[in-house]
Amino acid sequence: MKLLLDNVVHGIGSLEDMEIRLEQMNMRVTPDLATKVIHSCKILSASTSIGSGRSRSRRLLRFFIWCLRSRDEDFGVDVFNCAIRAFTEMKDLTAMAISISELQKMGCRMDAETFVMVTDTLVKAGKVDEAILLFRNVVEKKMPYEGDNLPCITAIVHALCSKGYARKAEGVVRRYRDKLQEENIGTIYRSLLHGWCIYGNVKEAQRISKEMKSIGINLGLSSYNDLLRCICNRNLKFNPSGLVSEATDLMMAMRSSGVTPTTVSFNILLSCLTRARRVKEACDILSSMMHGEVKSSPDQVTYYLVLKVLYLTNRITKGNRILDKLISNGVMVEARFFHCLIGILCGIENVNCAVEMFEKMKSQCRENLGPTYDLLIEKLCRNGNFDLGKHFYDEAIENGVVLKISSDLLDPLKTQVFKPARSQEKIILGEYKGKVLLRRRRVIETTRTLLHAAHLPFRFWAEALQTSNYLINRLPTSALNSKIPYSLLHGRSPNYEHLKCFGCLCFPWLQPYTPHKLTPRSLPCIFLGYSPHHKGYRCFHLPTNKLYISRHVKFLEQQFTFSSTSPPPIQSPRAYIPPSLLLPTSTLTTPANQPSLNTPTPSTTSSSPNLPPEPQDIPSSSHPEPRAHPPTAHPMETRSKTGHSRPKKIYDLLAVEDISSTPSNYKAAAIHPHWQEAMSLEIEALHNQHTWTLTPPPLDAPVLGCRWTYKTKTKPDGTLDRHKARLVAQGHTQQYGINYKDTFSPVAKMPTIRILLIIALQRHWPLLQFDVNNAFLHGDLKEEVYMQQPPGFIDPARPNHVCKLHKALYGLKQAPR
DSSP states (O other), rough: HHHHHHHHHHOOOOOOOOOOOOOHOOOOOOOOHHHHHHHHHHSOOGSSSSSSSSHHHHHHHHHHHHHHHOOOOOOHHHHHHHHHHHHHTTTTTHHHHHHHHHHHOOOOOOHHHHHHHHHHHHHHOOHHHHHHHHHHHHHHSSSBBBSOSHHHHHHHHHHHHHHHHHHHHHHHHTTTTTGGGGHHHHHHHHHHHHHHHHHTOHHHHHHHHHHHHTOOOHHHHHHHHHHHHHHHHHHHHHHEEEEEEEEHHHHHHHHTTTTTHHHHHHHHHHHHHHHHHHHHHHHHHHHHHHHHHHSSSOOOOHHHHHHHHHHHHHHHHHHHHHHHHHHHHHHOOOOHHHHHHHHHHHTTTTTHHHHHHHHHHHHHHOOOOHHHHHHHHHHHHHOOOOHHHHHHHHHHHTTTTOSSSSSGGGGGGSOOOOOOOHHHHHHHHHTTTHHHHHHHHHHHHHHHHHHHHHOOOOOGHHHHHHHHHHHHSOOGGGGTTTTTTHHHSSSSOOOOOOOOTTEEEEEEOOGGGSTTTTOOOOOOOOEEEEEESSSSSEEEEETTTEEESSSSSHHHEETTTTTTTOOOOOOOOTTTOOOGGGGGGTTTTOOSSSSOOTOOOOOOOOTTTSSSSOOOOOOOSSSOOOOOOOSSSSSOOHHHHHOOOOOOOOOOOEEEEEEEEOOOSSHHHSSSSSHHHHHHHHHHHHHHHHHHEEEEOOSSSSSEEEEEEEEEEEEEESSSEEEEEEEEOOOOOBBBTBBBBOOOOOOOHHHHHHHHHHHHHHTTTTOOOOOOOTTOOOGGEEEEEEEOTTTTTOSSTTTEEEEEEEEEOTTTTTTTT
């Protein structure tokens, strides 16, 4: 035994030399002797072996293989399992895989303890697929296994969920659910809940908790704490203000189910409140725990979390009061509690409070003061307070405290003192004050010039400020030796061709914003500068207060909307032309004996000599000019004045039999024979196209749902044509990179279709128009997509199987391809 250990563990040389020495020993190695050597090599420390732990495991592997090759009798199961567990504890995955393959060759069985250790090690090392493959081989009897499969399933689920691989674990449970027993369902569900909480998916974790409650499984305190931690971490990232409210709701659900929240539960919430700097909520929770409003009393972790957020937010006085209450209440705290708080105070440069807390620490704790002495002495000396640092150093030496710092730290000639740098505010107000003020004045003057030149009201000051900054960056400046900031930043000269007069009248192309075809393609707007994120102009429509960004704009740079000297603006949309002016002129002529209301009376005053003479000969037109609509006697706008009339109601008097309502789900459609026939035709068409094949549920791929949609087709006269049912996959649950990669919809442009029709007409080609039934089913799928069996058409022989899609079913993201 000693010779073997000296050769395997303490031997010198390569692996070949070790094997040669083993041959020269001519020793018969029995299974018991090999097991003792493996066990002794496993428990030896790394310092007693040659090289690192990896070299020790490789020498042991070489010895194990040599024993298998030169054995005189069959090794038992214990030797193989002992070797595999040894390599697992040494974390040598290669040696572990080799020993497992040798176990398969020899036909030996792996015990439950070895399987648990192997799967746990593989999952921790990130080799999840290898762990699942080993599990499959054990369950499907491809690998000898000693015992029932139930502990094997529990072990792989627990190992996967401990590292957050909850989806893969749920796939294992879904596939081998028939092998589980009732007493183990609770353990499996708790592991799944823990896995989803580790992964951080609150929605899936709540789904698992609802399933547990529905089948009568009690969550327990640990599961509730996992769910609470998951919800708090989610709110910490997306909704910090909802931390307390959602945590309170969950704790009420815990009490209603008979589980009382403990101090650990409140510490989970306080940890997230501390990270979110929610001081008031954290103090309220501590106060409720101190005054007995909840059934949990605070411990040192609770006090530490609250004191941490108070000190980090510079609420030193309130934090000291809470610390005094902690000491007066007799709460037992460790030296680490004070050490962490002193480190926080030193980090925020409040060394005086740190020294005061250290005095309180010495009165409460008598041991483990060395790290705190090291921290305070170094901080005091680095800040220049060598006297106080030397006092603490002498005190520690006198009390027999072991220090890790050097005495050279107390020497001012050897220790560099950190001096605080000048604040940014002093730099701005000092050296660079003049440049900043000049820059600010230039921006304000340019902004004021743009506003007054365009006669714009002051409510457009933000747009003018942005435009002035845009223009200044494209003009030379004396601060950069008459260079242009834009050129220095981008390395090219700016383009000035797109610059327009700020505040002028403009007409942007508004086709992308129009809701229908009859909407105007352009509106009179005010030019308010350039978009910082788009290549376009900012145009403001005054009547609707809408801002449009368009690249195609027509500018009238001499006209300003708010200028009193500019020409009258374009007529507002309220101006209306009566419909009577659109009628033929013959219908608008008045009788000869009836005077027109619009005909002016002849004037009797003489014309002024300064005015030009009025023309006498006016060429007459063969068509009389249309007359304007006669004005009404009152200024109110009525329907007859504006031309709007109430639409005439036309009632539908067709005597057509009412078609029954279309169902919205399968349950409502299954009771009607015609809808059952429509669904059968759709399933038959899907089977003829070989749309899917039934397979067992996958372990590491999501399974999509599906539903039926129904449509009642009618003829042009309103009578019933046929009932149509369609199976649609719920593609909104697809995940990018897993069951789809790219989505696009090729659509032919209308000019292409017109050109094709013109060529067909010139060459006298026949044109046919037809509709393709189940057009999407002619597209093959490249990705692996799984779907549940259609409702009402589940295979009775394989009810737990799922559909592996081969064609692009309606609803998938790949369908438009």
